[in-house]
Amino acid sequence: MRFIADHDLHIHSTVSPCCHDENQTPQAILEYAKKYGLKKICLTNHLWDENVKSEAEWHDGQRFCCVTSVLPLPQSEGIRFLFGAETDMDYNFVVGVSEERMSAFDFIVVPTTHLHLAGNTVRNKLTTPEEAADLWIARIKALLEKDMPWQKTGIAHLTCGHIFKGRTAEVIRLLPDDELYSIFTDCQTKGVGIELNMKTLAMTEEDKKILMRPYHIAKDTGCKFYLGSDSHKIDALKTAKENFEDIITLLDLQESDKFPMAKSE
Numbered sequence: 577m578r579f580i581a582d583h584d585l586h587i588h589s590t591v592s593p594c595c596h597d598e599n600q601t602p603q604a605i606l607e608y609a610k611k612y613g614l615k616k617i618c619l620t621n622h623l624w625d626e627n628v629k630s631e632a633e634w635h636d637g638q639r640f641c642c643v644t645s646v647l648p649l650p651q652s653e654g655i656r657f658l659f660g661a662e663t664d665m666d667y668n669f670v671v672g673v674s675e676e677r678m679s680a681f682d683f684i685v686v687p688t689t690h691l692h693l694a695g696n697t698v699r700n701k702l703t704t705p706e707e708a709a710d711l712w713i714a715r716i717k718a719l720l721e722k723d724m725p726w727q728k729t730g731i732a733h734l735t736c737g738h739i740f741k742g743r744t745a746e747v748i749r750l751l752p753d754d755e756l757y758s759i760f761t762d763c764q765t766k767g768v769g770i771e772l773n774m775k776t777l778a779m780t781e782e783d784k785k786i787l788m789r790p791y792h793i794a795k796d797t798g799c800k801f802y803l804g805s806d807s808h809k810i811d812a813l814k815t816a817k818e819n820f821e822d823i824i825t826l827l828d829l830q831e832s833d834k835f836p837m838a839k840s841e
Contacts, residue, residue: 577830577831577832578824578829578830578831579801579824579829579830579831579833579834580831580834581614581803581817581820581821581824582613582614582615582616582840583614583615583616583617583618583802583803583838583840584608584609584614584616584617584618584803584804584805584807584816584820585616585617585618585620585658585660585683585685585730585769585771585802585803585804585837585838586618586620586662586685586730586732586771586773586804586805586806586807587605587617587618587619587620587804587805587806587807587813588600588619588620588621588622588662588806588807588808589601589602589605589619589621589646591621591637591642591643591645591646592621592622592637592662592808593622593635593637593638594622594808595621595808595809596808596809597808597809597810597811599809599810600807600808600809600810602619602646602649602650602657603650604810605617605619605657605813606649606650606651606652606655606657608810608813608816609652609655609657610652610655612816612817614655614817615654615655615656615840616655616656616658616838616839616840617655617656617657617658618657618658618659618660618682618683619646619649619657619658619659619660620660620661620662620683620685620804621642621643621646621661621662622635622637622638622643622661622662622663622664623638623639623640623643623661623662623663623672623673624638624639624663624664624672625639625640625663625672625673625674625677626639626640627640627674627676627677628670628671628672628673628674629670630666630668630670630672631666631667631668632666632667632695632696632697633695633696634664634672634696638672640677640680643661644680646659647659656840656841658682658683659680659681659682660681660682660683660684660685661673661681661684661685662684662685662686662687662732663684663685663686664686664687664690664696664697665686665687665688665697665715665718665719666696666697667695667696667697667698667699669715669718669719671686671719671722671724675723678724678725681728682728683728683729683730683837684724684725684728684729684730685729685730685731685732685771685804686719686724686729686730686731686732687731687732687733687736688712688715688716688718688719688731688732688734689712689715689732689733689734689735689736689738689739690738691708691711691712691715691738691739691740692738692739692740698711702740705740705743705746705747705750706750708739708740708747709747709748709750709751712739712747712751713751713755713759716731716734716759717759717762719731720759720762720763720766720768724766724768726766726767726768727767727836727837728837729768729769730768730769730770730771730802730804730835730837731763731768731769731770731771732771732773732804732806733771733773733774733804733806734770734771734790734791735748735774735787735790735791736773736806744787745782745783745786745787748786748787748789748790749786751790753793756789756790756793756794757793757796757797760790760793760794760796760797760799761797763794763797763799764797764798764799764800767800769800769801769802769835769837769838770791770794770799770800770801770802770835771801771802771803771804772791772801772802772803772804772820772823772824772827773803773804773805773806773819773823774787774788774819774823775819776788776819776822776823776826777815777818777819777822784826788826788827791827792827795827795829795833800833800834800835800836801827801829801833801834801835801838802834802835802837802838803820803823803838805819805820
C-alpha cells in the first residue's frame with residue numbers, strides 16, 4: 577500500500593524566534609491539518625533547554641518556558657496535535673535537550689545540517705564544500721552516539737539549504753555511498769525517524785537525482801520515514817501536501833516504510 581501523506585511532524589509557530597508570520601498560530605496549523613486531511617501534526621518550535629550547558633550562545637526565545645507557552649494545543653476530532661520541539665546540536669556535539677525534559681515532548685526533531693550558524697552549531701564559518709561534507713558525516717554520527725528516546729526522535733532535513741551557502745547538491749554529491757550505508761544502517765538499528773521535506777517540486781531533475789540519493793540509501797537499509805514541512809509561515813503550508821506526494825512517488829514509499837510515530841492510531 578502506498579505511503580499515505582496523512583501527517584506533518586515538523587511545524588513551527590510564532591514561538592520560534594525565526595518564525596515571523598504572525599498568522600502561524602497553533603489554531604491556523606490545526607486548520608491546515610483539517611483542510612488537507614492530515615490525521616497527525618506536531619508543533620516543533622526551536623528549543624535550547626537552559627538546563628543544558630553549551631559554550632555557544634542561544635536565543636532566549638528557545639528556552640523551555642517559551643516552547644511550553646503554547647500549551648494547551650487546540651484539538652479537533654480525528655486529528656492528533658502533538659507537542660514537540662526542534663532542538664539542535666552545538667559545535668561540541670552537545671544536544672540541546674536535557675534528559676529530564678525529554679519526557680515533556682511527544683516528538684523531538686534534531687537537525688544535524690544547520691551548518692550555517694558559525695559560533696553555535698559550527699565553530700567557524702565553513703569555507704569549502706569538502707569541509708561541509710565532512711561535517712555532515714561527523715554530526716550525524718555524533719548524534720547517533722547519544723542516549724536519545726529514538727522511538728520518538730526524528731533527524732530533520734538532511735538535504736536542506738543550510739548545509740553550505742545554498743550549494744546543497746554540491747555537498748551531497750561528495751558523500752560516499754559506503755559512509756551513507758553505514759550511517760543509515762545505524763539509524764535503522766536505533767529506530768530513529770528520517771524526515772522527508774525536500775522541496776522536490778521546485779528542483780531540477782539533476783538536483784533530484786543528487787539529493788534523493790541519501791534517502792534511497794536510507795530506504796535500502798530499512799530506515800523508516802516521516803513527513804515534515806518545517807513550515808515557518810502559513811503560505812508554505814499551501815504546497816506542503818503536494819510536495820509530500822511528490823517525494824513519496826520519487827522514493828516509491830509504502831506504508832511499511834512509515835516511522836511508527838507518524839502512523840495514525
